[in-house]
Amino acid sequence: MNFNTLFVIVPDKLSELIEKGEITKRYYNPGDLFENVHLILTNSDTPNLEVIQKTVGSAKLYIHNVHSGKRLFFLSLFYREYLLKIWSRSFIKLAKKYKPNLIRCHGASLNSFAAAEIKKKLNIPYLISLHTNYDEDQRKRASSLKEKILYSLNEKIEIYGLKNADLIMPVYKPIVPYLKRLNLEKYKVLYNVINPDNIQKKENYKIKKTLKLISVGRQFEHKNPIKILKSLSEINNVHLTLIGNGNYHKYLKNKSIELGVKNKVKFIPSMSNDALCRSLKKYDLFVVHTEYWEISKSILEALLTGMPIIINNRIGLPVPELNKKLVHYVDNSKEDYKHAILNLRENHEYRQKLGESAKSYAEKIWSPEVTEKKFVDIYKKFAIKYI
Numbered sequence: 001m002n003f004n005t006l007f008v009i010v011p012d013k014l015s016e017l018i019e020k021g022e023i024t025k026r027y028y029n030p031g032d033l034f035e036n037v038h039l040i041l042t043n044s045d046t047p048n049l050e051v052i053q054k055t056v057g058s059a060k061l062y063i064h065n066v067h068s069g070k071r072l073f074f075l076s077l078f079y080r081e082y083l084l085k086i087w088s089r090s091f092i093k094l095a096k097k098y099k100p101n102l103i104r105c106h107g108a109s110l111n112s113f114a115a116a117e118i119k120k121k122l123n124i125p126y127l128i129s130l131h132t133n134y135d136e137d138q139r140k141r142a143s144s145l146k147e148k149i150l151y152s153l154n155e156k157i158e159i160y161g162l163k164n165a166d167l168i169m170p171v172y173k174p175i176v177p178y179l180k181r182l183n184l185e186k187y188k189v190l191y192n193v194i195n196p197d198n199i200q201k202k203e204n205y206k207i208k209k210t211l212k213l214i215s216v217g218r219q220f221e222h223k224n225p226i227k228i229l230k231s232l233s234e235i236n237n238v239h240l241t242l243i244g245n246g247n248y249h250k251y252l253k254n255k256s257i258e259l260g261v262k263n264k265v266k267f268i269p270s271m272s273n274d275a276l277c278r279s280l281k282k283y284d285l286f287v288v289h290t291e292y293w294e295i296s297k298s299i300l301e302a303l304l305t306g307m308p309i310i311i312n313n314r315i316g317l318p319v320p321e322l323n324k325k326l327v328h329y330v331d332n333s334k335e336d337y338k339h340a341i342l343n344l345r346e347n348h349e350y351r352q353k354l355g356e357s358a359k360s361y362a363e364k365i366w367s368p369e370v371t372e373k374k375f376v377d378i379y380k381k382f383a384i385k386y387i
Contacts, residue, residue, distance in 0.1 A: 003380075005098055005099060005101055006059075009042065009091070014052055015046070015047045020245070021271050023052070023273060024196075024273060026054075029056040030372045033379055035060065036062065037056040037061055038062040039052070039056075041066070042067070043068065066090045088117035099386055100124055102382055102384070103119075103124055103125070105165075107129070108128055108130060108157070109157060109161070112126070112161025128169065129171060131192075134158060136177075166186070167378065169188060169190040173189055191371050193375065194297065195273055195274065196369070198275075199280075199305060199368070200305065202355055210238065210239050213238065214283040214285075215241070215242050215286070217243075222292060227332055227333055228289060230334040231334050232259075233261050234334075240264060240266070240287070241283070243269075243270075244269070244270075281305050286309045287309075287341070288310070288311050291312075291314050292314070300362070304367065309326070309358065311330070312329070325361075
């Protein structure tokens with residue numbers, strides 16, 4: 001049985017996600033459960049509706065803008081609760097008009113504050129999916145005084161939205177300690193729904209003359225793949241496709257020339273998620289560096305494909321889901337990456353076993369069919385019916 005209307009309050013600029021190719025089928029409407037989906041953007045973005053339609057499946061798509069940004073920050077006197085309640089009236093007005101059965105928030109910020117206000121006035125339930133551990137990957141990494149102040153002020157909004165939510169859905173286990181610190185118990189780990197139509201399983205683990213590596217992710221300080229680039233200078237017959245952009249992109253391109261590996265690396269700033277998922281099986285190894293306490297979508301995609309993965313031991317606690325049967329760990333050094341790449345190239349049995357173990361486990365836990373059904377079941381449980 002389908003429901004009539006879903007509200008999704010989105011802090012992201014969808015045009016940027018389109019530009020990066022991060023558009024997934026039915027992402028905002030799992031299982032085509034809702035007939036109408038209203039995406040309420042807390043910004044002034046005007047994304048291409050034809051592209052965004054894919055994210056809501058067969059539902060009728062509506063997009064609304066309720067601006068926030070710097071202007072709201074100052075008008076609300078640095079996020080004073082009683083002033084944010086005035087800002088939230090626009091969301092309540094939309095909810096009165098369209099009567100959503102359920103509200104979904106991506107992340108805990110101004111969007112979840114607005115959802116909490118709708119619930120308070122109209123008793124409409126809301127769910128929050130969390131995609132980061134705010135303590136670990138935001139406040140702990142804040143380097144400037146400005147960042148520290150902003151994250152501190154935002155924490156009050158986070159807590160307000162989270163405490164009033166009907167369910168919190170962290171997308172991996174490293175987020176759970178943050179929720180436990182806040183004594184929040186209404187949560188369930190629900191992994192991201194990965195591209196349902198374009199993941200293609202890797203069946204052939206034979207390597208041709210040139211070893212083909214791929215690395216996917218934002219290119220900045222905490223995901224800097226420079227040690228991977230350096231390792232290539234001492235490996236023959238190897239080629240790396242580096243997909244992603246960020247403030248380290250130009251630096252990495254320059255370093256590839258300086259290191260003499262320019263001809264061994266192809267830089268692709270962005271690629272559609274469909275094309276990326278279809279292409280993964282053509283590569284021999286997935287190689288990545290990250291200091292974040294997370295499982296990125298790109299790693300989930302690689303695991304589901306059956307890619308042998310080389311990843312670094314991060315500074316801090318390991319990601320509990322990524323055990324040594326699924327990925328090959330290295331220290332973040334040129335030598336460790338080099339030895340791992342050479343080891344996996346030479347050891348066909350180990351390389352194939354690593355990829356097949358990843359694929360087998362991922363299909364049970366992270367397959368699009370499994371994860372999408374879990375979201376559908378949760379939505380059905382909490383959505384209200386209008387008589």
